[in-house]
Amino acid sequence: MTLASVPEYDPGQITRTTGFAVVVGAGMAGLMTARVLADLFERVTLIEKDALRDAPVSRSGTPQANHIHNLHEAGRQTLEDLFPGFSEALLAAGGNRIEINSDSRVFIEEGVLAHGPAQLPMYCASRPLFELVTRRRVEDIENVSLRDNCQFVDYLTEGTADVTGISIRQDGRTEDIRADLVVDATGRTSRTPDWLAEHDYPMPTVDEVHIDVAYSTAFVNRPTDVQQTCVVLPNPPRKRGGGMFPVENGRWMMTLFGVHGEHAPTEQAGFTDFAASLPISDFERVIDEHGLASETIEQYPFPSNRRVRYEEADRFPDGLLVIGDGIASFNPIYGQGMSVAALEAIQLHHTLAAGSSDDVAQRFFQRATTVVDDAWMLAVGSDFQFGQTTGPKPTGTDLINRYLSRLLRTARTDGRVADAFNRVIIMEERPTSLFRPSILWRVLTPGI
Numbered sequence: 001m002t003l004a005s006v007p008e009y010d011p012g013q014i015t016r017t018t019g020f021a022v023v024v025g026a027g028m029a030g031l032m033t034a035r036v037l038a039d040l041f042e043r044v045t046l047i048e049k050d051a052l053r054d055a056p057v058s059r060s061g062t063p064q065a066n067h068i069h070n071l072h073e074a075g076r077q078t079l080e081d082l083f084p085g086f087s088e089a090l091l092a093a094g095g096n097r098i099e100i101n102s103d104s105r106v107f108i109e110e111g112v113l114a115h116g117p118a119q120l121p122m123y124c125a126s127r128p129l130f131e132l133v134t135r136r137r138v139e140d141i142e143n144v145s146l147r148d149n150c151q152f153v154d155y156l157t158e159g160t161a162d163v164t165g166i167s168i169r170q171d172g173r174t175e176d177i178r179a180d181l182v183v184d185a186t187g188r189t190s191r192t193p194d195w196l197a198e199h200d201y202p203m204p205t206v207d208e209v210h211i212d213v214a215y216s217t218a219f220v221n222r223p224t225d226v227q228q229t230c231v232v233l234p235n236p237p238r239k240r241g242g243g244m245f246p247v248e249n250g251r252w253m254m255t256l257f258g259v260h261g262e263h264a265p266t267e268q269a270g271f272t273d274f275a276a277s278l279p280i281s282d283f284e285r286v287i288d289e290h291g292l293a294s295e296t297i298e299q300y301p302f303p304s305n306r307r308v309r310y311e312e313a314d315r316f317p318d319g320l321l322v323i324g325d326g327i328a329s330f331n332p333i334y335g336q337g338m339s340v341a342a343l344e345a346i347q348l349h350h351t352l353a354a355g356s357s358d359d360v361a362q363r364f365f366q367r368a369t370t371v372v373d374d375a376w377m378l379a380v381g382s383d384f385q386f387g388q389t390t391g392p393k394p395t396g397t398d399l400i401n402r403y404l405s406r407l408l409r410t411a412r413t414d415g416r417v418a419d420a421f422n423r424v425i426i427m428e429e430r431p432t433s434l435f436r437p438s439i440l441w442r443v444l445t446p447g448i
Contacts, residue, residue: 005430006371009081009346013353014039016143019180022047022166024152027062029324029341030185031134034144035082036349037183044144045177047168052135052148056093056128056248066298067217068243068255069127070335074427076123078342083137087123090133094248095125096227100422101415104229107280109408110238116419120426124229124245126253130338155182155195155320163319181360182320190326193308201317205309209391211331211383214301215257216264218271218294220244220286222252230282233333234259236385241333242275242283251293252286257333260388266297304391305330305380307372311365321361323348328372330379339427343371374431378424407434407443417442 021041023030026048037044050059058065071079079086091097098104100120106113125133138144149170156165156176165178184192197203227246234241239262244254256264256274264274271292275283307328310316324341347367351360381397381404383389411418420439423429433439 006343006346007350009078009349011039016040016042018042020178021181021183022177022179023183023185024166025185025187026052026135026146026148027185027187027324028131028134028338029187029345031131031138032079032082032342032345033183033185033323033348034138035141036345036352037181038141038144039349040352041180042143046138046144046146047150047152047166048146048148049151050148052146054132056126056132058128062127064300064332065127067215067300067332068245068253068335069130069338070245071123071130072335072339072426073121075339075342078346079134082345083134086133086137089137090123090125090130093129093133095123095129096246098122098124098227098229098246101419103227104231105280105282107232109235109405110279111409111412112280113408113411113418113421114413114415116415116422118419120419120422122426124247126247129248152186157199161199162317180319184320184322184326185324187325188306188329190322192320192322192326201315202313204313207307207309207392209305209380209383209389210303211259211305211389212261212303213257213259213331213333214263214299215255215332216266216271216297216299217253217255218292218297220252220254221290221293222246222250224250228282230280232278232280238279239386240274240278242278243333244283244286254283256283260386266299268292268297271297302332305376305383307376311369313362316361321364323368327368328376330375331383334379334382336375336379336427340371340375343427344368347371375427377431404434410443414442
């Protein structure tokens, strides 16, 4: 599901109780989860292992934060619903608002997509700035508290198979925190699958689709009045791509990436040469004209898309659920992570609004699946363009890819088709919208 198909957030659906909830992990998924839980529970505590500063700086627990993070419209609108005024707060903190159909160039299927007729905004910033603006709003919620420098140790069970809280370590001391609900928002490194196995729960199936992507990122000096954005996506046989987005402090964040062994270098000369090898000159030109602003170039490897099929589990402990990258993490070149987490938070809201306290996790996992399915199909389907990609291939992938290839070739000259594709990418519309008769006709009828 996407923005068009997930029911809107409505805090009036929930009446606050006297319960207590704990969220482990204060990244974007955890912050949005805490906001949703605050509508129901009398108290909510966020636990974060890293030190949190009132500044947009990367944390050791989120090495991927040093790279491009797109906030698609589905994510932005959800954050706006959860935190009214979020968009303006982001801009006031240094973020940027671009128009996809005037400020961006997207090179895919060996051509640049046409600009469509509609306005499609995108809000651009570094991941640490997105996180800081969101965290400030969470800290303003009266019944939410945040504890940083806290290491999660284990789930508490009190001799039962259900979770009744967590054990943490802070300043060398161990403390037990009792809770009515624990949410694991620790991301891809979640320890929940291993914990389930150790406590005789069925191990959930894990789908992994190996793409072997690594991305390298540098800042480039940017005139403050220039909003140019550029994306090049890999397409067989070309394994290289890149993204360039305007962020705070008069800079572009430029991420270069490659799949299946084509990894961008981390030294400046090699980084520049990699930029020059891309099929359009935008990346090389802005480096030549404005210069790199980074002394060091950060690199992050991402071996595989990973999805944990909690929704298929026959049994799952009461008092616990998982959200965000702990459910599914996608090839980051498609920029889906924050927006998927936002839509999952809305699905958690609707799960809680249903009123029953029974099987909360299993009901949530079923709802979350509707969000993950679309994002998974887009990311994994694109990755399976390459013969070297391995893992479970969704049914119909090859047929869909052939249609999308033709659609994207059409979108080079047809702004309406490009607009329809962009609305799917920003998670405003479902991928099935690309098969509407009006789009099918334009794609399959030559020369219109």
